Amino acid sequence: MTDSVLGQVVASKRVIVCVGSGGVGKTTVSAALALKGAQLGRKALVLTIDPARRLAASLGLSELGNAETRISTDMLRAAGLEPKGELFAMMLDLKRTWDDLIIKRAPADRREAILGSRFYQQLSSALAGSQEYIAMEKLVDLRLNRDYDLLVLDTPPTAHALDFLDAPNRVLDFIGNERVRSLLSPALKAGHLGLKVLNLTGGYFVRTLSRLTGFALLQELADFLGTLAPMYDVFKERAVKVKQVLGSQETAFVLVTSPHPLTVDESAFFHTLLLQDAMPVAAVVANRVNQAQVKAEELAAEQLVALAGKLEGAPTEFSEPAVERLRNAVAETESLARADERQLARLASLCAPTPLVRVPRFDE
Template sequence: MTASARAAKPLDVDALIEDRGVGVVVCCGSGGVGKTTTAAALGVRAAEAGRRVVVLTIDPARRLAQSLGLIELDNTPRPVEGVGAAAGGSLDAMMLDMKRTFDDVVLAHSTPDKAAQILENPFYQAVSSSFAGTQEYMAMERLGQLRAQAERDGTWDLVVVDTPPSRSALDFLDAPKRLGSFLDGRFIRLLAAPAKAGGRASMKLFSFGANLAAHTLSRVLGGQFLADVQTFVAALDTMFGGFRERADVTYALLKEPTTAFVVVAAPERDALREATYFVGRLGAEGMPLAGVVVNRMQVLEAPGLSGARALAAAEAVEDRAEDDLPSATAAVLRLHAALARTAARHEAHVRRFVAAHPGVPLSAVPAAATDIHDLDGLRAVGSALSGT
């Protein structure tokens, strides 16, 4: 554990994953900070502490996915062999397939005829497969499903979720609410009305403003597009209630004390700024923050030798050299000095973060020399997380 991390209250990862009262762990943070690795490592460690865990990953690195036995994205949790059995635990892992999740929702909540109509709608196809935002909704939807399945069948007692690499790390928090306010909005009724009532006549029911809005949309988007949207909305109308209900349930679940948020960051300015947003937002929403994990901390193997002293020694060694050959010792010392400088910068970033967030537990994970591609690598990350 590094000095700046020691200054903060440590995040007790083992207490977190061993706490049977915790049923959902959400790993969030900006892109490229090792969220998925952290989620996977927590999953492995929890399983080996006897929990029956399912890890929902969004977009894992290929080799990380392979280390969990995930070959393709198929939306179904698969057992990860060789994890947790000795402790009575188990680990399942899955990758999110957002289109498949959306399709499943449609199929589960409408008649076969209606489902077919929705699945063929061009607007639906665009929404469900390609556009930004859908991933957030579907990650939340899948989390809700897994949690429900866990409670119903007792398959799992812990769901660990990785969050999508969003424009903003906050997107996935906003997704369910946005969906809710959209569904409650007048606009959706406006869209749904003409198709339901079978024509423009029904528009008279709306205010002048609504008419103007619809007319404008039709002008801007073209009639066919609007008709597609209207058909889509009308077809979905019956299942929207269920949609919103589940979005509300998932949102409420996130606020329960059985949920724990782990904000993941790297010791860089931008990543820690995102972490700051997140910590603030979770607080404002009353969502339970377990703590912050700072990955990729540069740590020194020879911490007793300061960077400045190493640099001075390198110069002294070179000065004494009797030939012009590069000195191995000087090179090794210069490397140490460079690492020490990076380590100092990382420390400073974390220190600033800790100072600005008193009382937020924090755990720092040393940077690994190479990338992680097997279960042992994940176990090593797990021990680093727990400070052992």
């Protein structure tokens, strides 16, 4: 990693959070940052919840699990690297991580009821923000209770920036929704009989919801909220701790993007939200940037043939149409590079003064 901006971030921070749209290369950037930390002598862990297992592929592994896995020094040396520190990686199992949180934090007499509830299954798997929340919860747990010098979080792809920033609030709203709790409070206080009386004596919300969902399901919701109620303060406390760690001077956000116009717009918006939320944004990384090595109009036919001759499997002789096709390909690459540069100039302006780091497109 030759860029001084990212090099300084890796050398000085305890937590790096890589954020951005899906498909821009966050996982690869996250792995590279953690690897650089290990090369600098730090004990580094890169953490992902990517179900496509791109992190394992980036590190040359067949698979990763919910446990922290050390990347062998021999494997790194085989790739021409000489790390002074240690590199670990893990892929979060969302359901298991949620279960571990409940087992650790829930009152002993309520754990089984919570874990067995269908509403808990919704919370731990499908609720908007649940992935982001549990990833941040695990990050904070590792930061406070383990001895890693550097933690790099590869955040899940988000359709909208607010999915990430609002994750703790969405989970808290599900657990402690005041409106639902007030409407169901007689049942929560009186138990099964209270809910039956409420349903029979005029609770419009309850009667309507009961018709739509069935009385048994509504009773189950009341039971679940009652069981989970004592944990609201625990989740609230943890959400505050997450906010403190993310806003710490030892934490840095790296916003990963690409030169695509729509991605630039979304990244600029995300950058604004991060700053408004007082999150420490250290750099914007523009990944897979097209670069023109030469200009088509400056190449003579002989130079094009010489250039093509360097390609693997290229023929020894080229016809005039083949040379022209090569010239068009070089011109197309040059055009793509100019388009990328225009978008990056716009991105740099929108995100100023945050440093913009360019990562060129590499052949697969």
